Amino acid sequence: MTENPIPSDVDPTLEADVFSRNCSSRAVLQNATSRWGLLALVALRDGDLRFSALRRRVDGVSERMLSQTLQALERDGFVNREVLQAIPPRVEYSLTELGSAAAERLSDLIDLVEGHISEVHESQEAHDARRNG
Amino acid sequence: MTENPIPSDVDPTLEADVFSRNCSSRAVLQNATSRWGLLALVALRDGDLRFSALRRRVDGVSERMLSQTLQALERDGFVNREVLQAIPPRVEYSLTELGSAAAERLSDLIDLVEGHISEVHESQEAHDARRNG
Numbered sequence: 001m002t003e004n005p006i007p008s009d010v011d012p013t014l015e016a017d018v019f020s021r022n023c024s025s026r027a028v029l030q031n032a033t034s035r036w037g038l039l040a041l042v043a044l045r046d047g048d049l050r051f052s053a054l055r056r057r058v059d060g061v062s063e064r065m066l067s068q069t070l071q072a073l074e075r076d077g078f079v080n081r082e083v084l085q086a087i088p089p090r091v092e093y094s095l096t097e098l099g100s101a102a103a104e105r106l107s108d109l110i111d112l113v114e115g116h117i118s119e120v121h122e123s124q125e126a127h128d129a130r131r132n133g
Numbered sequence: 134m135t136e137n138p139i140p141s142d143v144d145p146t147l148e149a150d151v152f153s154r155n156c157s158s159r160a161v162l163q164n165a166t167s168r169w170g171l172l173a174l175v176a177l178r179d180g181d182l183r184f185s186a187l188r189r190r191v192d193g194v195s196e197r198m199l200s201q202t203l204q205a206l207e208r209d210g211f212v213n214r215e216v217l218q219a220i221p222p223r224v225e226y227s228l229t230e231l232g233s234a235a236a237e238r239l240s241d242l243i244d245l246v247e248g249h250i251s252e253v254h255e256s257q258e259a260h261d262a263r264r265n266g
Contacts, residue, residue: 016246042151
């Protein structure tokens with residue numbers, strides 16, 4: 001039938017523990033927090049988007065990378081992909097309930113980093129100064 | 134003097150916008166949400182840790198990767214590295230205020246994913262069944 005997505009060395013009755021190297025939640029977290037996964041999820045908080053619009057929003061992503069990213073997020077149940085009856089057919093992406101909850105938490109993290117970016121730059125400069133002499 | 138950590142094509146007077154490809158906050162976010170960065174930050178929420186203890190907690194990380202991860206987090210101002218006077222000298226890592234705030238948000242995300250891991254597995258199985266059949 002279907003491939004079992006849980007590695008065979010993981011006991012599925014155990015609670016998920018991301019600190020354990022075999023925990024399947026690690027890969028799911030990585031899909032959601034990857035360079036492009038994080039931005040795609042947060043971009044979809046503003047509303048459903050077609051592929052091309054999402055690609056414009058996530059500045060710098062290639063078609064191939066965005067496509068792979070969305071496929072992983074769809075597989076994990078974070079993103080819905082809907083083919084709309086139209087000529088030509090349109091494909092729209094939206095957040096699931098789980099994806100929306102994840103995007104909210106990622107958005108909090110982005111706000112934190114953007115709000116402290118001057119402090120981060122000061123830390124980087126001080127660190128580089130110490131290393132350079 | 135020191136290297137300017139802000140790429141020269143970025144106007145530092147602009148507000149940080151992680152959706153812009155040149156925004157320096159992207160790299161900072163990536164350090165905090167990387168496979169090992171995320172786990173190291175959240176592990177340090179339970180208290181300061183020596184390198185070896187942190188490595189045991191973040192199951193599966195190599196010495197080299199953990200060292201690179203901690204150096205990036207220290208440079209960005211998320212982690213403090215303190216050399217304690219002892220024989221032999223001890224190095225302890227702790228969260229800064231910013232690192233602690235980031236770790237709290239990442240911890241929320243981990244709780245979300247771990248709490249919904251059955252739902253994620255069901256989505257993965259359904260997705261793989263559609264693709265294979």
